[in-house]
Amino acid sequence: MRSIQAxxxxxxxxxxxxxxxxxxxxxxxxxxxxxxxxxSARLASDAYTLLRAVDMDIGSGWRLxxxxxxxxxxxxxxxxxxQVAVDDKWFFSRSLWDAKxxxxxxxxxxxxxxxxxxxxxxxxxxxxxxxxxxxxxxRVALAEDVSxxxxxxxxxxxxxxxxxxxxxxxxxxxxxxxxxxxxSSLKAVRHEIAQLKSGHIRQLPAVETKExxxxxxxxxxxxxxxxxxxxxxxxxxxxxxxxxxxxxxxIDRQIEALIEAGYSQGKDMQEQSSxxxxxxxxxxxxxxxxxxxxxxxxxxxxxxxxxxxxxLKAIYRxxxxxxxxxxxxxxxxxxxxxxxxxxxxxxxxxxxxxxKSQISIVARMDDESLELxxxxxxxxxxxxxxxxxxxxxxxxDEETSGHGLGMSIISEIIRQYQGTCKLSxxxxxxxxxxxxxxxxxxxxxxAEV
Amino acid sequence: xxxxxxxDDPALGPELKTALAKHGYxxxxxxxxxxxxxxxxxxxxxxxxxxxxxxxxxxxDVLRHWRSKKNNIPVLILTARSxxxxxxxxxxxxxxDYLCKPFHTExxxxxxxxxxxxxxxxxxxxxxxxxxxxxxxSQSVIKDGAEVSLTGTEYRLLRYMMHNPGxxxxxxxxxxxxxxxxxxxxxxVVEAYIKMLRKKIGAELIKTKRGQGYVFGEPx
Numbered sequence: 239m240r241s242i243q244a245x246x247x248x249x250x251x252x253x254x255x256x257x258x259x260x261x262x263x264x265x266x267x268x269x270x271x272x273x274x275x276x277x278s279a280r281l282a283s284d285a286y287t288l289l290r291a292v293d294m295d296i297g298s299g300w301r302l303x304x305x306x307x308x309x310x311x312x313x314x315x316x317x318x319x320x321q322v323a324v325d326d327k328w329f330f331s332r333s334l335w336d337a338k339x340x341x342x343x344x345x346x347x348x349x350x351x352x353x354x355x356x357x358x359x360x361x362x363x364x365x366x367x368x369x370x371x372x373x374x375x376x377r378v379a380l381a382e383d384v385s386x387x388x389x390x391x392x393x394x395x396x397x398x399x400x401x402x403x404x405x406x407x408x409x410x411x412x413x414x415x416x417x418x419x420x421x422s423s424l425k426a427v428r429h430e431i432a433q434l435k436s437g438h439i440r441q442l443p444a445v446e447t448k449e450x451x452x453x454x455x456x457x458x459x460x461x462x463x464x465x466x467x468x469x470x471x472x473x474x475x476x477x478x479x480x481x482x483x484x485x486x487x488x489i490d491r492q493i494e495a496l497i498e499a500g501y502s503q504g505k506d507m508q509e510q511s512s513x514x515x516x517x518x519x520x521x522x523x524x525x526x527x528x529x530x531x532x533x534x535x536x537x538x539x540x541x542x543x544x545x546x547x548x549x550l551k552a553i554y555r556x557x558x559x560x561x562x563x564x565x566x567x568x569x570x571x572x573x574x575x576x577x578x579x580x581x582x583x584x585x586x587x588x589x590x591x592x593x594k595s596q597i598s599i600v601a602r603m604d605d606e607s608l609e610l611x612x613x614x615x616x617x618x619x620x621x622x623x624x625x626x627x628x629x630x631x632x633x634x635d636e637e638t639s640g641h642g643l644g645m646s647i648i649s650e651i652i653r654q655y656q657g658t659c660k661l662s663x664x665x666x667x668x669x670x671x672x673x674x675x676x677x678x679x680x681x682x683x684x685a686e687v
Numbered sequence: 688x689x690x691x692x693x694x695d696d697p698a699l700g701p702e703l704k705t706a707l708a709k710h711g712y713x714x715x716x717x718x719x720x721x722x723x724x725x726x727x728x729x730x731x732x733x734x735x736x737x738x739x740x741x742x743x744x745x746x747x748d749v750l751r752h753w754r755s756k757k758n759n760i761p762v763l764i765l766t767a768r769s770x771x772x773x774x775x776x777x778x779x780x781x782x783x784d785y786l787c788k789p790f791h792t793e794x795x796x797x798x799x800x801x802x803x804x805x806x807x808x809x810x811x812x813x814x815x816x817x818x819x820x821x822x823x824x825s826q827s828v829i830k831d832g833a834e835v836s837l838t839g840t841e842y843r844l845l846r847y848m849m850h851n852p853g854x855x856x857x858x859x860x861x862x863x864x865x866x867x868x869x870x871x872x873x874x875x876v877v878e879a880y881i882k883m884l885r886k887k888i889g890a891e892l893i894k895t896k897r898g899q900g901y902v903f904g905e906p907x
Contacts, residue, residue, distance in 0.1 A: 476768060483767035487789035488698045491706070494792065515789055519769065526770060546771070549778040553785070555805070576772045583771025 243417050250413050251406075258402050266395055273387045274363060278352050281365035281380045284308065288320055288378055289369055292329070300374075302329040317383035324376050339364055339381045347375065360385050423447040427454060434461070436678070437536040437572055472526060472576075479522045486515060523647050527577055527654050537571040537578050539601045539610075546582055547599075554590045565601040571608060572678050573655060581651045585612045585672055588645070592616030596667050607657075607678055613664035613671040624661045652676070688803060688847055689713040689864045691732040693723035693749070694765070695741050703736075706792050711826055711843050712799075713867040720744025727753055731863040732760060733850070734803055736795070739766040739777070747780050754781035761806040763798060765790070796823075807850045816849040817892055817905040828888060835887050840865065844880050848893070848903035857900035 291306035302322060310318040311331040320331045321339050330338070339362075342351060351366040365380045423445055433439050434457075441461065442454045490511055497504035540563070547561045571578040582599075589597045593614035600611040652659045657676035664671035690712045694700040697718075704714045715732075717723035720741040727735055727749070739746035750762055762784075764777045769787040777785050783805070784798050800823060804814065814821040820829040826842045828835050837845060843865045848856060858874040881901060885893055894902045 476770075479767050479769070481767075483788040484696045484699055488696070488702060490789050491699075491702055491792065511789075523770065542775075545775045545779055549771075549775045552778050552783070553774075576770060579772040579775060580770060583774065587771075 243414075243421060246417050247410070247414060251410060254406060254409060258406065262395070262398060262402065265398060266391060269394065270387065270391055273391070274352075274354070274384070277363050277382055277384060277387070278365060281352075281363065281382060282350070282367075284320070284380055285365060285367055285378045288322055288380070289371060289376060292322055292324060292371065292376060294372065300324040300327060307331070317386075319381045321379050322376060324374055339379045341377075341379055342366060345377065354384075355381075357381075357383075361388060423450050431457065437570070475522055475525045479518070482518060486511065486518075490515075520646065523580070524650055527580065527647075527651050537573070537575045538567070539569045539571055539578065539608075540565045540567055542571075542575065542579055543582060543599060543601070546579060546586060549583075550586050550590050553587075557590070557593070558595065559590055559593055560596050562596070562598040564599065566603075569601045569603040569608065572676070577651055577654070581648060581674070582610070582612075584645075584648050585610075585674070588672075589614040589616070589670070592618075592669060598664075598667060603678070605678070608676045610674040610676075611671060613667045614669040615664075615667040616669035618663055618669040619661065621663075624663075648672075648674075688733045688843065688850070689715070689731055689867065690799070691715050691717060691723065691726050691735045693717045693720070693727075693735065693741060693746065694738045695719060696738075703792075703795075707796075708867075710796055710823070711839060711846065713843065713865055713870070715867045715869075718742075720746065720749050724749045724752055727760060728756070728758060733806070733847075733864060734799060735760055735762045736799070737762050737764050737782075739764060739768055739773075747776060750777075750780045750782060761802045763795075763802055765795070803850060814846065814849055816852045817903070819845075819849065819888060819892070821846060821849055830888055837887070838883075840880055841884055841887070844877075845884055845888070848901070852904040853902065855896050855899050855902050860900065 288302075288307060291303045292300065293303065295301045304312070307320075308318070310316045311320055311333050313333055314335045316333045318331075319334045319337075319339060321334065322329045337357070340355060342353070345351065345366060345368045347368045347370055349368060351364075353364045353366075355362045355364055361384050362381045363384045365378075367378050369376045369378065424447075427442065427445060427450055430439065430442050434442060441458050445451055445454050490508070493504050493507045493511060497508065543563060543565055547563065551559065551561070586597065586599070589612050593616045596615040598611075598613045600609070602609045649659060652674060655676045657674060660673040660675075662671050662673065663669075688711070690707060692700065692704055692707070692714050694703060694716065695718050700716050700718060704716050707714045715726060717726050718741075720743045723735075723737070723741060723746075724744060726732070737746045737750060741749070746764065746766070750764075753760065753762075762782050764782045764785045765788065766773070766777070766785070767788040774785050784802050786795060786798055800814075814823070818830065822829060822834070823846075825834075825836075826839070827837055828842075828845060844861060847861065847864045858877045861877050862874050881893055881895075892903060892905065896902055
């Protein structure tokens, strides 16, 4: 799993760092270059001053007029040095003391040379030129100790790094904030999807963000098309059931007529037909079970149970069954209405078949699950049979004729909803008690936004 | 007993009609929802056997329409739709009983008998009235422990009267509940059958109300 935020932050930090380093190196080089240019220009102008200071003295020959040179050249180790050669006679600035400016080998007249040298650990910028004065070649070399430039450059670099670092942090904070803002609509959608899944809403609301809007539209479309597909396949199954059952009824009746007329094959045909009927009924009912596939479902149990109880009272009118409902109004079923009704219908039908007069229904809901308990005051099931029934999902109603699906449908629905089913002895009513627990959300993670 | 059978299947409908007629019911067959709805409003039927998947108008809509018009005719839904939701819908729409296809004729007959009895507030499982006990299997009546055999028409006539003891039943009413649409009938034949019945079960059980019709039941 990669995070968009982390990726954007990483990209941003990387690009900013590269830019910063380039800028940092660039400014160092540029400032140094500028300072050297400035120093070289001054050295060049000093070279002309020096040239003017060199003249021919009648008597002692060529000399250097100290008065015409700057006083910094008089001070020893001042950092400003020169040496001048007229033919082979050398004049050195007093500041040089014992040192000499290293010279390059050969030089043409008018050729300017600027070099950076290392003089015992100190950087010297050396300017060399060769002039012609009164027919003599005069070589001039000036040098300046530029350690001060390096020192201030180093200082500046540290300053730059400090300010840059602070700025980088500020930028990063701003960036995180901007990305958070940008992703906030994505977060909102995530929250809404969780709501969709838990059944609070049936469709995602429209969003303002251009990039997310198609996503929301697609999800809504998917939800809708899934709903429609389920509806369609259910209708198709219903139609198939209807279409195939009526001919089967006619066949059954023809078989009955055959048996009545004394044909012995009739019995075998009847058996096969009843097998076919059983298989068909089971598969069709199974196919109808939707499972918790669709989001946005919230079926309030009380209303459905009341209808079911009315129906069962009508079916088992002779028994005058007393149903005790203990269902809170807010308890809801996290799935398809048909599945709830099928599950409870079969549970209550089983209970109604065996009960003497009392059936109790409890529906409770907590944060994680929905609990449905149906108990009756019938003969119940022996403990060893309870085990068998739960393990193999055998039919509870095998001995009572009828639609005969009972337990297999119940366990199929429970399986679809990833729930559990427990059969036990009812302490209050004395008969069988069936406890069904269904998780409210199949994926709890998504809800935690 | 006159039954309205609403079933669109071309094989099952006529076949079921024949089977029910064999058990002494006068049966009219409606093959679509519109016809079934109109026939059900005629107040001549004692029971409706209603298929839900009818063309033109679904059985549930037909049933809801009747119930909204306060038509309380007993309705037995006979359908291929066996899901509990569909059962609940059927009963919520006002059905009195619900039988899923495929079914056995015996089961249908048992349910129909139970429903007819319930509609006439009779609690006992055997149709008994005024010292008479009707045996639906042999289509005969037991009077003072002795079995008295009846012809088909006599059986139909007596059964209807026993379902409605103490009520004045006009000749027209009797004819309507004894015969289906396809049978030639004449209300005058009722007199002849009443005469025959009086001979078999005793004249005191069927009294003539002049100008109104007949009343079945022991004098009180």
